[in-house]
Structures are given as C-alpha cells and as structure tokens.
Amino acid sequence: MHMPSDLDARIAELSTADVSDALDRLGLAGQCSAVHGIKSGWRVSGRAFTIRYGPVGVAGGTVGDFIDDVSPGDVVVIDNRGRTDVTVWGDLLTTTAHRNQVAGTVISGVCRDSARSLELDYPIFSCGVWMRTGKDRVCVQEIGGTVDVGGVSVDAGDHIVADNDGVVAIPASHAEAVVSVAEEIKAAEERIRQALAEGGSLREARTAVGYHTLQTAR
Template identity: 40%
Template sequence: MTWAALIPLARWARPLFNSVWSFRGCWLTAVSVPGLLKESAMSVPFEYTPIAQSVLDECEHLDTASLSDALDSLGIDGGLPGIVSQVPGTRCVGIAFTVQYQPVDASEGFRGAANYIDQVPSGSVIVSSNSGRHDCTVWGDIMTHFALANGIKGTVIDGVARDIDTVINCNYPLFSRGRFMQSAKNRTQLKAVQVPLVMDGITIQPGDLMVCDGSGCVVVPQQLTAEVVRRARAVEQTERRIIKAISSGSTLEQARMTYRYDQPWLSEAEHGGTQVPS
C-alpha cells in the first residue's frame, strides 16, 4: 500500500478511538477513572505498535518546523496553535499520555486535578486539556518535581500553569497557553486519562509522538512516525544545503530550485539519480 493510500485511511481511523486508553505492553486498553466518571468507559482493546526507540532518538535532533513541513507534505496538520514554551531553551520528545479535565460539579466534594500522575509511564509527554481555561491551573511545582523524578519528558497544556519560577529553575519542559497562579482545586477536575483530545481542531491520540521546542508543539500520528521523520530529515538536509549555497554567492531562488526546496523528501532516484553535494 502506498503512503498516498494510507493517509486517508489514517484520517478515517483516528476519530474512532474515542475511549480511554492505557499502555499494556503492545495493547492500549480502555479504562475508566474510578470515582470521577459517571459512566464507565468502554473496554475494547486494540493492537498497538509502540514507536521505535530509534525514531524517538532521531527526533531528539529534529526541530518542530521540519516535522511540521513533513506533516504538511502528507496533508496533515500537526501543530498546536497558541501553546508555547514557558521555559526558554527546553524541548521534549516522547509518547503522548493524554489527560482530559472538566469543570467541577458544585454538588460534589473536593476534587483535585493531579490524581492521574502516578499512572504516567517514564518517557511520556503529558498532554492535558483544560479546554483552554485561563482562570485555573492544572500544573505546578509539585507535579514538576514528580515528573522529573519519574522520567516524564515534558508537559503540554491546553490551559495555564503556575509556579513558573520553580519550573524554570528545574529546567523542566513546560508548554501551555499562559501562566496564572489560581489553583485548580474545586474549579476543574479530572474527567479521563488516555482519551483522544482535540485542541484547535488537532487530534492527539494516546501513543502519538509529541515533539516540542521553542517554536511550539507538534503531534505526529504514531502510525506515520517513521515516514514523517524521514521527510523531516530530508527537509533539514535540504535547508542546510541551501544555506551553504547562498553563503557561497548563490541567489535564494537558484538555491531553492537546485535543491528542490518545494519537495525535499524526494529520493535521489526521483531526481534522476543525481547526487546532490552536501
């Protein structure tokens, strides 16, 4: 099956995964959050292929701009608009562990917002949706220290965070819509973990690849990571060649044409077998 045939299938399949998922070896299993969901989640396991460690390692050397260009070439939007780094100079690469919040029901007792974090596997990037709220936080100093002590790679929030001075001093990768000091206690509560999230029209599935840096956050569908990384690598190589050419006196137009800036992921065979000098 060609990549062109696979992309529509991937787009069709992603919205179907609408339960709560947790890692169980090579399976993700639907689970509920005890005491927090009024209805039990489905319990329908589906086969899950983890992202290869070699792909994760390679992403440590790729920026979000290149990955975004690679996703564009496949017709996929992966950038999360408005979510920016709160700790300059940090980046993270890891597997999405998703968290969904909801407003507190005033008729219920105390509700905290951090009761999920003991479940998060090492190597994860926590992706939290607080529906973009700016009036209460879902991340602070205690969770930052826990994340660092347990191998969590970073946190992405559709909302705000607090204790930013501590987070900066810890050099922890935190990406959010802003900063605010007001607690989530009795304002927002955990609804579910390991469910698909939608942020500004972008779907994040549990198990997707998350890469975040100074330019923002990109989500790569887990079934497409190898191809996206291959194309992103070609994007960066092409840009290095263009920079080298213009530094040697070439016009930008000529350099872009020579090195196929419009489609840098094309193979050398598709270029007629010509080796482009590095």
Template identity: 35%
Template sequence: MVDVTHQELVRRLLTIEVSALSDADKTLPVVAPEVRAMVPEVRMAGPAFTVVAEDDHLPVFSALAEAAPGDVLVIATNGHALAVLGELFATEARRRGLAGVVIDGYCRDVAGLRRVGLPVFARGTNPKSGSTVSRAPLGTTVRCGGVAVSPGNMVFGDDDGVVIAPVERMAAALGAAEAIGHAERTLLDAMASGRSLHEQTNWSDHVTALDAGRSSALEFRTDSD
C-alpha cells in the same frame, strides 16, 4: 507502515525540528499556536499520557503517579482558565523521567519552570490555581489545541509548536523530514560561507515562469542535488 521502533522514532525526532516534520507532511495535526513553549530552547518527543483537568489539578497529580518515563502529559482543560501545573509538578515530572507537558490551558511558576528545564507548553500563565478534588479518568481521548489526542499518540514539540499524531503517521514522514533538515543545514552552511540563498534556488526562473502565467515551484538546490 514504516518499520521503526518506538525508541528509534523518538531518538530520530529529537534530531530534527518540528517545522521540518510539518513540511514533510503538511497534513500532520498541529496544536493551536496559542499553546506555546513556556521554557525556551527545548525539544521533546514521546507518547501522550492524556489528562482532563478543569480548574482542578488533582488529575495532573494522579497522572504523575501513573505516567511512564518518556511520556508526555497532554492536559485538556476544556476552556477553563486556572493554572493546573507549576514548579512542584514540573519538578516531579522531571524526577520521574517524563519527556514534557502540553497544556491546553494555563500554568504558573514560570521562573521555576525555567529552572527545572522540563519542556512545558501552555496557553499562558495564571497565578491562581483551582481545587484538588476531581477524579476525572486518565487515559481518555481528549482535545488539545484543536487536535484529537488518544493515549499513545506521538507528541513532538519545540519552540515552533507541537505536532501530535499516531505513531505510524510520524514514522511515515520521518525520512523526508530528515532530508529537509539536512538540506536546510547545507543551505545555512553555504550562506555562512557567503553564498546567497537566492543563488541556491531557482528563484529567478520561478518568478519569470509565474509572471508568464506558467506553473512553477520554488526549488532549493544543494551541492548534493
């Protein structure tokens, strides 16, 4: 296991993109792409605080009272379609210092969510909400967008999507992800100076090898290589 503190892991994740982490370890579990950012240009990382809310948002209200600053609410609705979070809950989550919310289901008050600015990921919006009577237990293992999520798993999301995995798996991929992010920034800087992306790769040799039936891999070359 990579020796990195929880706080350091979160800090370093927030300096890279989810796509870089996914490239560093292509086996990391990715939440279904239908669960997408409701507020654009956001990034979040933090431990999962799990909730089950099936057309009833009382469990989410209860979770807001118990979750710690820096947590990410991971809400499983198990296929139900009514909204379980809106502007009021998002505002309270922001006030309490939560890092964000991932809903395998629906939210509402999108204009208000944008004003709040809290990272919220959901399958979409529904103006209709449900009841407030469920006493579903908090902090259980849930399924969110096809991913099994246990309390304390690390949640990392941006506009591209959400990855959720045990802390040690995220930490193990972190160094490679940072290197990928650095290389991509170097390539972009070179392109801004007029250098083509193709000439920063082995593209010509790569396609020649493939056409000749030889194995090959596309490589990106930066000045630091």
C-alpha cells in the same frame, strides 16, 4: 511504558518546523496553536500521556493524581479546554515529574508555580501562566484517551515535539511517513545552508533543491 525506538531517536533530531512542513505535505493536522514554552530554549520530544479535564461535579475533584503513572521520557499532554482562568499544573506536579524523568508537559490551558519549573529546568508548554487553582473547579474526566490541544486531536502514544516555535503532534499511525518526509526536508534545507556558506545565491540554492515545493502536498 513506551520503550525508546529508532523512530523516537530520529524524531528527537527534528525541529517543530521540520515536522510541520512534513505534516503539511502529507495533509495531516498536528500544529498545536496557542501553546508555547514558558521559557525559551527548551526542546522536548516523547510519547504523549494524555489527560482530559472538565468542569467539576458535585463531588469535587483533584488535579494531579495521575502523575505517578507517567513513564520516564513521556510527555504529559493535558486538555483543559484552553481555559486560562484556572490552572491544572503547579509546583508539586513539576517536582514529581522532574524526579521521575518525565520529558515535559504540554497544556491546553495554563500552569502556575512557574518559578519551580524554571528552577528545575523542567519544560512546560502552555497557553500561559496563572495562579488560580483548578481544585474544586475542574476534574479529570479521562486518562489515556483522545485530547484536543490547540485544535489538534492527540491520542495517547502519539509523538510530541516541542521547541521555541511551539508544539506539534505526530500521529503514531503516520509516524514513519512523517519522519521520513521531515528528514528529507531537513536535509534539503541543510544543502541550501551549505551552498550559502560557500557563497552561492539563495535563489539558486533554493531552486536546486526544489525549496518552494518541499512542503506542498503530493
């Protein structure tokens, strides 16, 4: 279980755009492509609890026995190889995760029973929605290892941020640096917004804070 820290609290104040620009400046990959909220308006941050799926073997397989091991505040991060033909998340997992105060779920793949997620307001970010069960089609290959989500390697314990713009992963080993840069960028853009509110021009406001190089590698 990851105890919330000051760093976790700071990350909770950042948008995916803030984090993405910081990752760019630091030369880190973390923007997970093709994964979005199944409803707009959700905002999630937390540590990654990782699960990797693969094709089912002769003995068959299950799709959700891990859920009782996920700590409150964590984000379930599932790698189903981006498959959109079978689901690895549904009603019972959503109900359990919501009850256990899991922060949300990110899936490189699809989910089903989306009505339950909407009813409970439980955040799911996935490649889409599809009804076909993964039971006897896929099985858990590893829990707590490195997974791939939208072309990004995510380790257990990495920081996840998800909102209307998608999902980003912050490597735990670089979290302090990423957050510091993201906060700097966020503050600079807030100064631009303030200048605009006071009637200034966008060009002058951007020039004053060096806007065009905020995310440039240094």
